[in-house]
Amino acid sequence: MTQDLAPPHSLLPRDLVDATADDRYFDYCLEPYRPRRPTAGKARAESLLWHSLRVAGQLDAWRAPLAAVQTHVGRDLTVWGVKWAGPEAPATDALWWELYFYDPQKRSPEATIDAVGRALRPFLELRPQIAETTPYMMFSFDLRRGTTAISELNLYLTGQRAHAGRAYRARPDGIELDNTYRFMEPKREIDEVLPLLRSSVFVDYAVDRRRLGQVLIPELFACKKVCIAHKRTCDAIYFSGITVEQLLWFLRRFCYPAAMVDFVDRHQARFEHLWFDVGIDYRWDHARDALAFPKTSFYGTL
């Protein structure tokens, strides 16, 4: 499928953005963390975003809008996700991106839907109209090859517990529930992780106990938090707070484009100060009698 992706030899290390003393470090929930290593000589996580865009031949298309977002919201305060539909997906649709804007306390006027919409207006339109009185703590939208307007927004709402919530999909013609999710510490809260994971209509764990090991992946289990989401057509698990070594394992495991794997591999030492987050959508494919992964993703901040 990779015939439409840029060849590896054309991908130079110019996508590496140097870390600075002013950088702040946040996970994909915009929770701050201490860097794992001294940051001198390291690269910013956004390097991986730029590089993925280059691999997909989309860097020129998205550089200016993303730079506008970064300037408007503030450095380090926008979460990005690189999404991958897998090597069997059509090349033109295999990679896409999602941007996430957090304002749980409603104290960041620059991170509202209105404000981000204004910042992006020179480049594309955010079509869904959402009242700012809606108690969303975060919103997000996808960027794909050829996107000229955003017609879907994802709104994330929490209830009493900040570590659990619901996501809604908002279109100009209406809003619908998209998924529910919950964050947990994988080891300390294992007694809650397992039942929630097994509570699924997409994977029958009782049929084969080995399936649990394919979802709760041991290589990623050593993480700070897991998030379990129940979506409309699949389930998902997110591993938060993993090292660059684990990220590299993840990229290889899910067959990301060779150029992206190679980029992380070659510059691994420059990313070792960061914690990364990854996500895996999964469901049982009865035709193939195997677990299917319609989408995987990894995250950083811009």
Add this chain to the structure above:
Amino acid sequence: MQSYKGRFEPTRFEDLTVTVDFHCHSACRFCIVQEGMNRYRGVPWELYTRAVDDNRHQRRYRRVTFTGGEVTLEPRLFEYIDYARRSGSFEHIRLQTNGRRLADPAFARRLVDAGVDEYFVSLHGHDAATQDHISQRKGSFDEAIAGLRNLADLRGRADLRGRTDHDVCLMTNTVLTTLNVPTLAALVDTVRPFSPTRMEWWNYLPMEDYADERDLLAPMETLVPSLREALTRAQAYGIETAVKYVPRCLLGEHAACQDNTQPDVVIVEEFYDKYPKFACLYEAKCEHSEACLGLHHPYISKFGWEDDRLRPYRRTTPWHEPEYGPRVGSDRPGEGSAEIIEPSRWTALVEGVAPRHGAMLEEVIVQRRACVFRFSLAERDTERDTDPGTAPKIDPNAAHRHVASVDVVLEARDDRKPALVRSRSFNLYYRNIQNIHDLRPAPDAKARLSALVEDAVRTVVERDPGGMLLDRRKGLTGPQALRRQPRSRSTPKPTPEPTPEPPTTGSG
């Protein structure tokens, strides 16, 4: 968070294991150094002798073990042994071997005479058919058995110098795979006539074949009953047993046999990069999670987490993610969790620092890559008593309620790596600040921790005499540690390949 389960670490610093060049005349199907065979170099003589010389003064190691590769194929083996024996600094000299060359009585006798008093012999099958199939060498079973017999016969006999005071300690090592799991108890009977002191059972670790395409991984469902039967039989014969890489909770009445400790192995660093990582769903719940590794990733990928089979022992102490690796232990009988080696030497580096700051030195964690001083800062006797200029006192009750802690970490000095400061032997930095916001009332907690860290690192710099070592393996990295690779067999040859014959039949 990453824990030590994500990484193999030596935990017995009383044992120094020295690897010789990696060659072998067997080809065991499960070999964990298969990829390194004929490629990894052994420990350079200079590094080895330096370690032995050092031990003469420091008495850090009680035992030196020679392994490889097949150690008995090493041309300089007796030089290595002689150097260790003449140093007089080791209580035991051990050989880890497949035992085949010991079938030669003269060779076995020469080893005993040279001072090797412990023999750790690999035997993976209870009979010739099983063992020879596993080793892929016909006759290997008969040779190993002859070797064991020769060693047993040498027990108590006078050596060439007329000494009879040294004994021959026999141990066996069996790697548990699908190839031998059904017959483990029979293997106990096979070796019983040689009166082994100890039988070790190591569950198979895939080093390259993580997907287990060779089908060697045995599921716990079949492995555990067979292993427990073997352990029971060995116990009945009075043979000590040890089990590695099988979850403790599955061993039943033999749980105490679990021993995942590893010696301080001097080997090409690359070896450890390939070592499988471990995990257990119940790590945070189990009393023994600090010593039990759980299951390795390839096993979990193939057979699942065994979440219904594992039974965590109820914890009696709070669980903390063990970030720095397992503590240094000992295999001295009856001292399974012995103190670290030379604890006073490490503690002395920061002696007196904590009281100056109303703090406690909670732990000294010595492991291969780091020495960690964990300081905790108690709530002052409140701001109730304090005379300016006097050291704050610790309220032990408050210490449980409101404690901030910080780790001051010492790693081997490397001027290329960032560090807060460097002493003669170490790079120093701090990390893992905990609960600083819980210290109430503590408007100055951050300042107190800063002062504590500053004092600690300054004190280490002043006291470090230089030459303090955490790791013997320095130097066994890079190209010098590896042999040049033979040219690929796929290199084009000048002669053209024969043209394949066209198929005689075909359906398109």
